[in-house]
Amino acid sequence: xxxxxxxxxxxxxxxxxxxxxxxxxxxxxxxxxxxxxxxxxxxxxxxxxxxxxxxxxxxxxxxxxxxxxxxxxxxxxxxxxxxxxxxxxxxxxxxxxxxxxxxxxxxxxxxxxxxxxxxxxxxxxxxxxxxxxxxxxxxxxxxxxxxxxxxxxxxxxxxxxxxxxxxxxxxxxx
Amino acid sequence: xxxxxxxxxxxxxxxxxxxxxxxxxxxxxxxxxxxxxxxxxxxxxxxxxxxxxxxxxxxxxxxxxxxxxxxxxxxxxxxxxxxxxxxxxxxxxxxxxxxxxxxxxxxxxxxxxxxxxxxxxxxxxxxxxxxxxxxxxxxxxxxxxxxxxxxxxxxxxxxxxxxxxxxxxxxxxxxxxxxxxxxxxxxxxxxxxxxxxxxxxxxxxxxxxxxxxxxxxxxxxxxxxxxxxxxxxxxxxxxxxxxxxxxxxxxxxxxxxxxxxxxxxxxxxxxxxxxxxxxxxxxxxxxxxxxxxxxxxxxxxxxxxxxxxxxxxxxxxxxxxxxxxxxxxxxxxxxxxxxxxxxxxxxxxxxxxxxxxxxxxxxxxxxxxxxxxxxxxxxxxxxxxxxxxxxxxxxxxxxxxxxxxxxxxxxxxxxxxxxxxxxxxxxxxxxxxxxxxxxxxxxxxxxxxxxxxxxxxxxxxxxxxxxxxxxxxxxxxx
Numbered sequence: 001x002x003x004x005x006x007x008x009x010x011x012x013x014x015x016x017x018x019x020x021x022x023x024x025x026x027x028x029x030x031x032x033x034x035x036x037x038x039x040x041x042x043x044x045x046x047x048x049x050x051x052x053x054x055x056x057x058x059x060x061x062x063x064x065x066x067x068x069x070x071x072x073x074x075x076x077x078x079x080x081x082x083x084x085x086x087x088x089x090x091x092x093x094x095x096x097x098x099x100x101x102x103x104x105x106x107x108x109x110x111x112x113x114x115x116x117x118x119x120x121x122x123x124x125x126x127x128x129x130x131x132x133x134x135x136x137x138x139x140x141x142x143x144x145x146x147x148x149x150x151x152x153x154x155x156x157x158x159x160x161x162x163x164x165x166x167x168x169x170x171x172x173x174x
Numbered sequence: 175x176x177x178x179x180x181x182x183x184x185x186x187x188x189x190x191x192x193x194x195x196x197x198x199x200x201x202x203x204x205x206x207x208x209x210x211x212x213x214x215x216x217x218x219x220x221x222x223x224x225x226x227x228x229x230x231x232x233x234x235x236x237x238x239x240x241x242x243x244x245x246x247x248x249x250x251x252x253x254x255x256x257x258x259x260x261x262x263x264x265x266x267x268x269x270x271x272x273x274x275x276x277x278x279x280x281x282x283x284x285x286x287x288x289x290x291x292x293x294x295x296x297x298x299x300x301x302x303x304x305x306x307x308x309x310x311x312x313x314x315x316x317x318x319x320x321x322x323x324x325x326x327x328x329x330x331x332x333x334x335x336x337x338x339x340x341x342x343x344x345x346x347x348x349x350x351x352x353x354x355x356x357x358x359x360x361x362x363x364x365x366x367x368x369x370x371x372x373x374x375x376x377x378x379x380x381x382x383x384x385x386x387x388x389x390x391x392x393x394x395x396x397x398x399x400x401x402x403x404x405x406x407x408x409x410x411x412x413x414x415x416x417x418x419x420x421x422x423x424x425x426x427x428x429x430x431x432x433x434x435x436x437x438x439x440x441x442x443x444x445x446x447x448x449x450x451x452x453x454x455x456x457x458x459x460x461x462x463x464x465x466x467x468x469x470x471x472x473x474x475x476x477x478x479x480x481x482x483x484x485x486x487x488x489x490x491x492x493x494x495x496x497x498x499x500x501x502x503x504x505x506x507x508x509x510x511x512x513x514x515x516x517x518x519x520x521x522x523x524x525x526x527x528x529x530x531x532x533x534x535x536x537x538x539x540x541x542x543x544x545x546x547x548x549x550x551x552x553x554x555x556x557x558x559x560x561x562x563x564x565x566x567x568x569x570x571x572x573x574x575x576x577x578x579x580x581x582x583x584x585x586x587x588x589x590x591x592x593x594x595x596x597x598x599x600x601x602x603x604x605x606x607x608x609x610x611x612x613x614x615x616x617x618x619x620x621x622x623x624x625x626x627x628x629x630x631x632x633x634x635x636x637x638x639x640x641x642x643x644x645x646x647x648x649x650x651x652x
Contacts, residue, residue, distance in 0.1 A: 039204060039372070040629045041401040043651065052402035060410050074329050079339055089341060096340045099425065103349040106418050107356065113410045114360040118392075120403040125393035133375035135396055136368075138204025138629065174374070174393050 003148045008169040009158040010132060010139050016162035017140040018047050023157050029144050037131065037141040059116035060109050067108015071101040128171035143169055181642065189637060189644055195480055197628065198290060198635035199646060202475070207628065210472035211369075211621045212376050217471045218618065229611040237604025241316060244597050249319040251597045258581040258593035263317035264429075265573045266602050268447075269454065270310035270609075271351070271426055272569060276455025277303025278358060278419040285412045290648060291484040293631045294476040297369075297624050298466060299459050300362040305612045306458075307355045309605040314351075316601055343428040350418075350425040357418055361411045364404060367394045369621040386619070423451045430576065436514040437507065437580040446499040453496045453538065454569035456489045457562030462613070464559035466622060476623045479553040486552025489561065493542040500538075518583040526592065527579055530571045537568025 011017040017036065024034060031050050036042070044051050075097035085091060117123065135141050142163075146154050155166045193200045202210075244251050254261040280299040284292035315321045327348045340346065371394040374387035394400060427447035430438040440446075460482065467477040507515050522531045541564050546552045578593035616622075630651065638647045 036398050037396050038401070039368070039396055040626050040633070041405055042398075044398065044402075046651075047398075049398065052398050054399075054402050054406050056403050056406040057410065060407075075340060078329060084339060086339075086341065093341055096346065099346045099421075100340050100349060102421065103346070103353050103418075106414060106421075107349075107353040109414055110353075110357045110360060110411065110418070113407045113414075114364065117364065117403045117407045121392075121394075121400045123392040123394070124389075126388070127393075129393065129395060131395045136204075136372040136375045137208060174371075174388065174391070174395070 004145050005148050005151050006130065006143065006145050006169040007151060007155065007158075007166055008130060008132065009142045009144075009155075009163040009166040010134060011142065011161075011163055012139060013162075014042060014046060014140060017142055020142050020158055020161045020163065021047055021049060023161060024142070024144055024154065027146075027150065027154055027157060029146050029154070033146070034142065034144040037135050037143060039136045039138050042140070055120050056113060056116040059119065060113040063112020063115075064105050064109035066112070068101060068105040070108065071104030074104065075100040126174065128173045130169040130171055131174060139164070185639075185642070185644060192637065192644070192646060195478065196635070196646065197294060197476060197478055197480070198631045198648075199637065200475075201629070201632040204625070204629050207623075207625050208372050208376060210475065211623050211625055212373065214471045214473060214623075215373075215618055215621065222614070226611065226614055229607045229614070232607040233604055233611055235604075236600045237312070237608055240597050240600040240604060244316070244319075244601070245321065253594045253596040253598060255591070255593075257584055257586075257589045257591060258578040260317075260581060261578050261593055262574075262595050262598040262602050263313050265570065265577050266313040266598075266605055267310050267317070268426055268573045268577070269570050270306045270313060270605065271423060272306075272447075272451035272454040272573075273458050273566075273609075274303040274306035274310065274354070274358065274455070275419055275423060275448070275451035276459045277301070277306075278361070278415055279452055279455060280459060281361065282412045282415050282419070285408075286416070288648075289484075290631055290635070291481055293627045294623050295459070295463055295481060296627065297362070297366065297620070298462055298622050300358065301613060301616055301620070301622075302455070302458060302462060303358040304355070304362055305609050305616075306455075307351065307358065308612065309609050310351065311355070312605055312608070313601075314347075316598070343425060343432050346425045347429060350422045354418055354422045357411070357415050361408075361415055364408055364411065365624055365627065366620065367391060367404065368396065368626045369624055370394070371396070372625060373621060383619075420448055423447045435580070436512065436583060436585070437518045437576070440503055440507070442499060442503050442506075446496075446503055449492060449495045449499050450569055450572060453489075453492045454566050456485065456492055457565035457569075460485050460489065460558040460562035461566070464555035464562075466617070467555055470617065470622070473623075476628065482555050482558050483549060483553040486546045486558055486561075489558075489565070490542055490546035490552070493539060493546070493565070497539045500535075514583065514585050518580060521583050522575055522579065525579070525582075527575075530579075531575055534568045534571040534575065537564040538572065541565075 009020060011020060021034060021036070025031070034049075036047055036049065076092055079092055083091070130143055132139075132141060142158075144154075158166045252261065252263070254263070277300040280292055281296040285296070315324060318324055327345065329345075367390075370387050370391040374384065374391045377384040377387055424444035424447065427443035431440050431443035433439065463477055463481065463485070467473045504519070508519060522528070542561055545557065545561055551557050582590055582592060584590070634649045634651045636647055636649070637644050639645075
């Protein structure tokens, strides 16, 4: 039976990290077995990685729809539940209802966008994770899993491509 | 020396000059920039703590002490009375909401338009939004008098069996300001997460600061997924928060414009207020940046003449827009010829506080136009600080003219009476002190420079030579 090991290769820059990812793929490491950690946003295209999936826009849209309905409840539902006729004013005023609908829709949109980041990124997460603090100093970490037998070969390949270190990835408290 | 060699030397000087001028062309290793930002937070002189202590006392006495006194003795200790029921409390509310517009303008609008000079000072501006809104909230609560009944504003059935309906602009205010406060706080926090993670990684174990950063960094590591979610969210925020920002001050303007009072009933008040908010907000950003650059360690690397220069240009542009809206509003009211409006306009210019009306025009228009057209002048941090300060004084005067002075003149001359402020003067000073205090406190805990955004910008910028000329180019990295 093959035993898998998790390794972390630290690169000083983007170029060697992108080369390393290509090399890893050539050595049989699938894309879903790799992850890249960086201190600055790098796009999938720069690294030659598959496009990342995110639910944030969908959650934002869902939040906007929910906010709209809450706004509609406030603007149209509550006057009906607690009817107060003020002089000859419209029972449900038109333009002010637009204001309420707009504000609640935007609040729903922005709140759900914010919460979407938490949901998609599993925030907050304080359990130990694979990480090295050098990442926030601008290094690029390529974290991958491979079989025990291949690890030596891959480590050599990574080092040849300019990895500053290749070591067993250890979960550490963040 | 041959002419080719001369040209070569000149070209090298030009490149060196470009690097010196532009932060984006003068990259340092990320670790070094992190160190500089961390050091700027931790290097504090005794003068800082003296100012911090004095401000704390002012906040305790002028804000919370005076507020407690007013709660104990009632709103009678304030100067608000017939016919000026809205006094400095509302002037300050509008003023602070105006200040809060700068953060969103700089962070969101400039992000949408990819204005690269924004990068090092977006956070400094965003902090102003959140802390400005806190002061606006305080001012509204003070104005309420019986602040413990503030929950009556909430759309919940109260003990009177009434559900607040939405006919009144004041209830729109509640929703708009709450939406804006929540949105701007979230928009401040999202791009802060990677910098909090950086601070977490560089703070020694076992300290309370480590726990603080660890909790707030939420376990951020910088994985591809985390960056993707963050970037998507920030793009959505940048677009969506702009209409929210416009709506807030427009709705604040409707508090006045929706009333059929002389001087208030204007259809142009919405955009006039928004531009006024940007005017004071930009001035406040210039003031904050001048202080941050001169007082915080290493900030001269991050905040340079180019930033003040760009900010000065924006201030000039906004000043022109404000002058346009002011004149438009004035012109139509003057031309209308309504008896009471004419009376009010004369009172603005020739009444006992007419000097305030002229000072408003000098501070908001004459001084910015006279100084900010000059590139060299507007690149000077302390000159921009002075202009920003005067603009803020001018904008405060504008709100004072619109609210208590305009309330003095109405259609019932037997009620005319000048407004004389009481305890609200101290409360106003307290909010200013509290704003500065919060900002100073935050500057010790929160990285004021979004280091990852600066690095991202530096990655995108490069120098390219066309023929004999070297120019700055920017790539689209997203």
